Amino acid sequence: xxxxxxxxxxxxxxxxxxxxxxxxxxxxxxxxxxxxxxxxxxxxxxxxxxxxxxxxxxxxxxxxxxxxxxxxxxxxxxxxxxxxxxxxxxxxxxxxxxxxxxxxxxxxxxxxxxxxxxxxxxxxxxxxxxxxxxxxxxxxxxxxxxxxxxxxxxxxxxxxxxxxxxxxxxxxxxxxxxxxxxxxxxxxxxxxxxxxxxxxxxxxxxxxxxxxxxxxxxxxxxxxxxxxxxxxxxxxxxxxxxxxxxxxxxxxxxxxxxxxxxxxxxxxxxxxxxxxxxxxxxxxxxxxxxxxxxxxxxxxxxxxxxxxxxxxxxxxxxxxxxxxxxxxxxxxxxxxxxxxxxxxxxxxxxxxxxxxxxxxxxxxxxxxxxxxxxxxxxxxxxxxxxxxxxxxxxxxxxxxxxxxxxxxxxxxxxxxxxxxxxxxxxxxxxxxxxxxxxxxxxxxxxxxxxxxxxxxxxxxxxxxxxxxxxxxxxxxxxxxxxxxxxxxxxxxxxxxxxxxx
Amino acid sequence: xxxxxxxxxxxxxxxxxxxxxxxxxxxxxxxxxxxxxxxxxxxxxxxxxxxxxxxxxxxxxxxxxxxxxxxxxxxxxxxxxxxxxxxxxxxxxxxxxxxxxxxxxxxxxxxxxxxxxxxxxxxxxxxxxxxxxxxxxxxxxxxxxxxxxxxxxxxxxxxxxxxxxxxxxxxxxxxxxxxxxxxxxxxxxxxxxxxxxxxxxxxxxxxxxxxxxxxxxxxxxxxxxxxxxxxxxxxxxxxxxxxxxxxxxxxxxxxxxx
Numbered sequence: 001x002x003x004x005x006x007x008x009x010x011x012x013x014x015x016x017x018x019x020x021x022x023x024x025x026x027x028x029x030x031x032x033x034x035x036x037x038x039x040x041x042x043x044x045x046x047x048x049x050x051x052x053x054x055x056x057x058x059x060x061x062x063x064x065x066x067x068x069x070x071x072x073x074x075x076x077x078x079x080x081x082x083x084x085x086x087x088x089x090x091x092x093x094x095x096x097x098x099x100x101x102x103x104x105x106x107x108x109x110x111x112x113x114x115x116x117x118x119x120x121x122x123x124x125x126x127x128x129x130x131x132x133x134x135x136x137x138x139x140x141x142x143x144x145x146x147x148x149x150x151x152x153x154x155x156x157x158x159x160x161x162x163x164x165x166x167x168x169x170x171x172x173x174x175x176x177x178x179x180x181x182x183x184x185x186x187x188x189x190x191x192x193x194x195x196x197x198x199x200x201x202x203x204x205x206x207x208x209x210x211x212x213x214x215x216x217x218x219x220x221x222x223x224x225x226x227x228x229x230x231x232x233x234x235x236x237x238x239x240x241x242x243x244x245x246x247x248x249x250x251x252x253x254x255x256x257x258x259x260x261x262x263x264x265x266x267x268x269x270x271x272x273x274x275x276x277x278x279x280x281x282x283x284x285x286x287x288x289x290x291x292x293x294x295x296x297x298x299x300x301x302x303x304x305x306x307x308x309x310x311x312x313x314x315x316x317x318x319x320x321x322x323x324x325x326x327x328x329x330x331x332x333x334x335x336x337x338x339x340x341x342x343x344x345x346x347x348x349x350x351x352x353x354x355x356x357x358x359x360x361x362x363x364x365x366x367x368x369x370x371x372x373x374x375x376x377x378x379x380x381x382x383x384x385x386x387x388x389x390x391x392x393x394x395x396x397x398x399x400x401x402x403x404x405x406x407x408x409x410x411x412x413x414x415x416x417x418x419x420x421x422x423x424x425x426x427x428x429x430x431x432x433x434x435x436x437x438x439x440x441x442x443x444x445x446x447x448x449x450x451x452x453x454x455x456x457x458x459x460x461x462x463x464x465x466x467x468x469x470x471x472x473x474x475x476x477x478x479x480x481x482x483x484x485x486x487x488x489x490x491x492x493x494x495x496x497x498x499x500x501x
Numbered sequence: 502x503x504x505x506x507x508x509x510x511x512x513x514x515x516x517x518x519x520x521x522x523x524x525x526x527x528x529x530x531x532x533x534x535x536x537x538x539x540x541x542x543x544x545x546x547x548x549x550x551x552x553x554x555x556x557x558x559x560x561x562x563x564x565x566x567x568x569x570x571x572x573x574x575x576x577x578x579x580x581x582x583x584x585x586x587x588x589x590x591x592x593x594x595x596x597x598x599x600x601x602x603x604x605x606x607x608x609x610x611x612x613x614x615x616x617x618x619x620x621x622x623x624x625x626x627x628x629x630x631x632x633x634x635x636x637x638x639x640x641x642x643x644x645x646x647x648x649x650x651x652x653x654x655x656x657x658x659x660x661x662x663x664x665x666x667x668x669x670x671x672x673x674x675x676x677x678x679x680x681x682x683x684x685x686x687x688x689x690x691x692x693x694x695x696x697x698x699x700x701x702x703x704x705x706x707x708x709x710x711x712x713x714x715x716x717x718x719x720x721x722x723x724x725x726x727x728x729x730x731x732x733x734x735x736x737x738x739x740x741x742x743x744x745x746x747x748x749x750x751x752x753x754x755x756x757x758x759x
Contacts, residue, residue: 093755228616277635301577
């Protein structure tokens with residue numbers, strides 16, 4: 001037990017009969033667990049259970065187990081809470097953590113069931129008939145007017161705003177270069193291009209090398225304005241104003257100086273080794289009117305590209321979204337409280353915000369009731385884990401979904417939640433050159449393409465079962481969802497009937 | 502909304518003049534961009550009255566002269582041009598500016614130079630709240646804001662780099678800056694002429710003595726500022742200023758436990 005009275009969370013065991021002393025584990029562990037003194041030794045207190053050593057040990061000689069140490073059971077004082085208190089009593093600081101919340105909150109996606117056709121209307125076989133997943137993001141006109149140009153020919157007379165064309169209703173969420181490695185950004189950009197979708201830079205700017213992927217990139221402008229200049233603003237298909245993030249609504253970000261090396265420094269345009277502090281608010285946005293001002297400042301600077309506004313889902317999300325739509329945004333990116341992060345105080349990650357399922361339903365309904373749903377596209381993110389979640393989010397009213405954590409898991413992430421340390425053994429959330437090199441962008445891109453293609457197949461299969469041939473027919477179609485095991489009030493807020501009704 | 506037709510008058514010297522009175526901002530800014538593409542290196546805008554986003558996102562070495570009061574976000578995301586305003590300016594001057602120069606021969610509103618990374622902003626008169634928030638420097642890009650008069654609260658808040666100078670002309674014994682000067686500051690330098698009470702300072706900043714480098718820098722900036730704005734800085738000398746800097750580049754380094 002270490003001086004702060006915390007027992008190791010995991011126990012690393014090396015089977016010395018099997019171990020060939022190849023030392024791959026020493027090289028592979030980003031957290032410095034292993035050492036070699038006549039034989040391989042392991043310091044369990046440093047282990048985060050990221051499995052890098054286990055996967056790369058050629059002899060399967062390493063096992064990592066939960067420390068079986070018994071804690072006196074206590075329903076009020078969970079082991080997690082006791083550990084937090086021990087840490088804080090020894091240090092005087094906020095508990096920092098990474099990824100999305102790991103607390104067992106009710107997951108509404110898991111209490112929604114999807115409909116299917118039987119007898120009275122035919123289902124469709126997606127293998128035989130085309131299924132349309134194409135999605136256009138951006139403002140749609142209130143009405144379309146056509147004018148006759150003679151000889152029975154007509155042309156569109158109404159002006160139509162620029163839209164972003166996605167081949168699939170799935171995009172990659174904003175993860176900044178700095179919090180993740182350049183190879184992670186490379187993999188996301190390559191995959192976005194192959195999939196016909198977009199990746200989002202996050203708030204750390206865009207590395208020069210990725211400018212050729214412009215047609216598949218949304219650039220972000222956050223409160224720190226890192227790496228934001230006219231060329232960057234025009235380097236993608238849209239600009240996103242990041243107001244908030246689901247994992248940490250209402251607070252800013254601190255990228256520690258350790259992660260600001262030469263390349264990150266050049267992309268963020270700040271000196272090497274300084275902390276990159278993102279203020280909690282944009283100090284030029286203190287009102288909806290101010291937001292409108294920044295939206296139009298960005299439109300002026302980009303020749304009127306679509307502008308997305310990303311917010312964390314909070315209690316008044318419907319009214320806020322209405323304000324954002326009326327402020328002139330083309331896309332509203334809703335990030336639920338399960339969303340991931342490179343670093344957040346645990347108290348905020350685990351206790352602030354509301355679920356994406358509720359947010360998407362109430363925002364969609366609010367905008368419809370005001371007759372302005374067509375002004376904006378809605379992206380649902382923060383806890384989308386599978387193709388089923390994609391279908392349910394879209395049926396609840398989203399135009400498309402954003403995936404971050406799922407994309408990282410596809411590239412090897414084990415959810416060890418230590419992104420903020422910069423020691424990621426999988427080369428994802430790190431800037432240490434020897435670790436970054438482990439993630440081959442081409443390999444990562446292939447895994448991402450495989451994952452999203454798999455989900456697309458599954459979405460098509462479900463659409464076929466629902467008897468519709470376009471994702472458009474599912475959008476906001478709550479009639480095709482039923483709740484199971486949700487209380488009446490939550491079901492009412494979702495506007496979804498219980499199973500059996 | 503009133504959208505008046507604009508026809509720029511062009512002269513031999515490469516100067517174009519637009520009568521901006523009553524012209525919708527989007528039309529006005531389109532005209533400015535078109536003239537820059539046509540190769541004009543000086544554009545005069547007469548009768549400007551609140552049009553927003555003038556100079557927004559422009560990458561050029563042109564000079565834009567504004568007669569009248571421009572609207573919010575003057576020179577936002579700007580990269581290179583020089584803008585000269587022969588009147589007051591409103592909020593958001595030089596928002597997230599990358600390079601270039603903005604000269605305002607009058608007062609300016611809130612949030613001047615937010616997130617600014619390079620270039621210079623000279624305001625001859627007073628400035629509002631939240632001026633120079635999160636300015637940052639990068640390599641040879643060191644942003645500079647000089648305000649001739651007084652400043653409101655949160656001057657230099659969250660500042661990460663660059664130089665903010667407050668001359669305090671016409672303060673008549675009132676405090677030159679408001680409260681929370683340099684709160685959260687972790688880089689860059691503030692120079693304020695006269696006294697700033699400790700109660701006005703953010704926790705992260707301290708008063709430091711001027712050195713020869715500071716005096717030389719202030720001397721150069723005062724000369725340039727006076728020449729550009731025409732402000733009456735007679736008798737203002739570098740020795741009158743105090744220097745404020747953060748005492749830590751990592752103010753929040755010890756805030757977390759893992």
